Amino acid sequence: MRKIALVLAVLAMLAMLAGCQGKAAGAGEEVQAADKKLSVIASFYAMEDFAKKIGGDLAEVKNIVPPGVEPHDWEPAAKDIAALEEADVFVYNGAEMEHWVEDIEESLSTGKLVSVEASKGIEIIVHEEHEEDEHEDEEEHEEEEEGHDHGGVDPHVWLSPALVKTELRNIADGYIKADPDNASVYNQNYDKWAAECDALDQEFKDALAPLPNRDVIVAHEAFAYLCASYGLNQEPIEGLSADSEPTPSRVAEIIDFAKEHEIKVVFFEELASPKVSESIAEAIGASTDILSTLEGLSEEQEAAGDDYFSIMRQNLQSLVKALG
Amino acid sequence: MLSIFSYEFMRRAFLTGILLAVIVPCIGLVVVLKRLSMIGDALSHTALAGVALGLVLGINPVLGAMGACIVSAFGIEAIRKRLKFSETSIAIIMSAGIGLAGVLSDFARGANFNSFLFGSIVAISSFETLIATIVSVMVMLAFILLYKELFYISLDERGARLAGVPVKAVNFIFTMLTAVTVSIASRTVGALIVSSLMVVPVACAMQLGRSFKQTLVFSVAFSVFFMVAGLFVSYYAGLKPGGTIALLGVASFCLVSVAKSVFTKILRLRRQEANG
Numbered sequence: 001m002r003k004i005a006l007v008l009a010v011l012a013m014l015a016m017l018a019g020c021q022g023k024a025a026g027a028g029e030e031v032q033a034a035d036k037k038l039s040v041i042a043s044f045y046a047m048e049d050f051a052k053k054i055g056g057d058l059a060e061v062k063n064i065v066p067p068g069v070e071p072h073d074w075e076p077a078a079k080d081i082a083a084l085e086e087a088d089v090f091v092y093n094g095a096e097m098e099h100w101v102e103d104i105e106e107s108l109s110t111g112k113l114v115s116v117e118a119s120k121g122i123e124i125i126v127h128e129e130h131e132e133d134e135h136e137d138e139e140e141h142e143e144e145e146e147g148h149d150h151g152g153v154d155p156h157v158w159l160s161p162a163l164v165k166t167e168l169r170n171i172a173d174g175y176i177k178a179d180p181d182n183a184s185v186y187n188q189n190y191d192k193w194a195a196e197c198d199a200l201d202q203e204f205k206d207a208l209a210p211l212p213n214r215d216v217i218v219a220h221e222a223f224a225y226l227c228a229s230y231g232l233n234q235e236p237i238e239g240l241s242a243d244s245e246p247t248p249s250r251v252a253e254i255i256d257f258a259k260e261h262e263i264k265v266v267f268f269e270e271l272a273s274p275k276v277s278e279s280i281a282e283a284i285g286a287s288t289d290i291l292s293t294l295e296g297l298s299e300e301q302e303a304a305g306d307d308y309f310s311i312m313r314q315n316l317q318s319l320v321k322a323l324g
Numbered sequence: 325m326l327s328i329f330s331y332e333f334m335r336r337a338f339l340t341g342i343l344l345a346v347i348v349p350c351i352g353l354v355v356v357l358k359r360l361s362m363i364g365d366a367l368s369h370t371a372l373a374g375v376a377l378g379l380v381l382g383i384n385p386v387l388g389a390m391g392a393c394i395v396s397a398f399g400i401e402a403i404r405k406r407l408k409f410s411e412t413s414i415a416i417i418m419s420a421g422i423g424l425a426g427v428l429s430d431f432a433r434g435a436n437f438n439s440f441l442f443g444s445i446v447a448i449s450s451f452e453t454l455i456a457t458i459v460s461v462m463v464m465l466a467f468i469l470l471y472k473e474l475f476y477i478s479l480d481e482r483g484a485r486l487a488g489v490p491v492k493a494v495n496f497i498f499t500m501l502t503a504v505t506v507s508i509a510s511r512t513v514g515a516l517i518v519s520s521l522m523v524v525p526v527a528c529a530m531q532l533g534r535s536f537k538q539t540l541v542f543s544v545a546f547s548v549f550f551m552v553a554g555l556f557v558s559y560y561a562g563l564k565p566g567g568t569i570a571l572l573g574v575a576s577f578c579l580v581s582v583a584k585s586v587f588t589k590i591l592r593l594r595r596q597e598a599n600g
Contacts, residue, residue, distance in 0.1 A: 245444040245446070245514065245564050245565065245566060246444070246446060246447075247446075247558060247559075247562050247563060247564055247565070248333075248334060248337070248446045248555070248558055248559040248565055249558075249559055249560070249562045250562070251331075251333055251446045251447075252331050252333075252334070252559070255331060255333070275443060275444065275447045275449075276444060276446070276447040278447070278449060279333055279446075279447040279448060279449055280333075280447075282449065282450070283331070283332050283333055
């Protein structure tokens, strides 16, 4: 009997604790509401930068993935879900970039959060399976949703400046839904940065069109949209998700390809291991260089005040050097 | 596609792979007899803490990983003597290492931890080949020179001390070699290959070998076979090399076990027939 009483007492205490927490969360929301700025959560760096550009001074944007972490590998912790509960707008790329979004959306209790899937309306590339494997986990999700059982949905739309305009529009629409009073500000910001996208798009076209070489070796299959926009061809060492061990036959294929096409530079990304790229470059007497996927910023880039546009221009310079 | 040896990276994979396949089970045999089979796994994971610490303090993360491996190997040695069950010491050090890495990872930014830690056998640089060769020569020399001492200690540590073996000194050298081998090898060929080659070939050889020496020779033979066959299979079948080598080892272990039990049954039957 005494044991049962003890268990009941513990349960009662737990229930009280839970009650307290509920109240605390409620108080937090009121504070948020009193604050004029929109609280925005972005799913990784490119989304954070776009959300900041559209929100301007009216939004406080936080990136939910810590800097320096490869977003394909990241999963939310309890505190991240708590932060989402209190946010007004959640900006994510979609197209299976953030495999955790669906789970989170179901677990959120508040109805006020406006979720923006930035890639909505963009024609998504689905890759044929030409590398053995990579992300079985993600593929399982696909099967459930769309009945695809091979290939992979490519989420990396933000690497093509022309498509970024659509993402900015979607984000602006989300902001307007959450904060209709300031619709004109968001539209103005959109116009300003959409013009920047056009300018960047033109720079890429002008710089890349005259180059004789069209083939780039990249660490993971992230540049399909970029390549499609400017008539390049990517030869990825790995599949859609970064940082796993390639098979020996794939490495052999890449080396053959590189020799055949006289590749001068093997690209890698700042957040994945450069080891494989370096050993391939060594094998064919090429150099390595960074081609950023804008999934996160390094400390130096952050310190230098880089943003989407400055890093894309660095990418362009690297491409011109490699293909010229 | 050209043949397998026309690629420098495959030649390097075979060269470095075979060297490591010779020394890792040597260490593995002593480790298994000391009831510390999981040490390879534990050390390669506690190296995470070293990488994180290196990034926080601004030291080269690879050096940090090696330092962490050495510290935790000695930690395991120290705790092992205090406890009745020596494998507990591995669990304790592994908790400490992974816990520390988890906490430090919030302070160390701008890097993907795994890339500093886990190499791939198809991406070995010429520098890594050199380092792996140096470590291999060191371990082989130590084994040849200290063969008798290591043999005594791994079978009966107290007996060895009574027989006048400098147990402390030999244990020190062995622990150091284990830590250096694990940290270098997992950075070069990947942690999976290291931790599986440390134990699986030894487990196979123990079913067949009748003496310490025989078991040692069989372990090395099995290990080199797993490495070479694994590289061939993964190349021609397009499979991940680390996983292929580990699975090949486990499959061989199952085969050897079944073959052995069938063989002993047949022997027993024959003997009964001869007697009856």
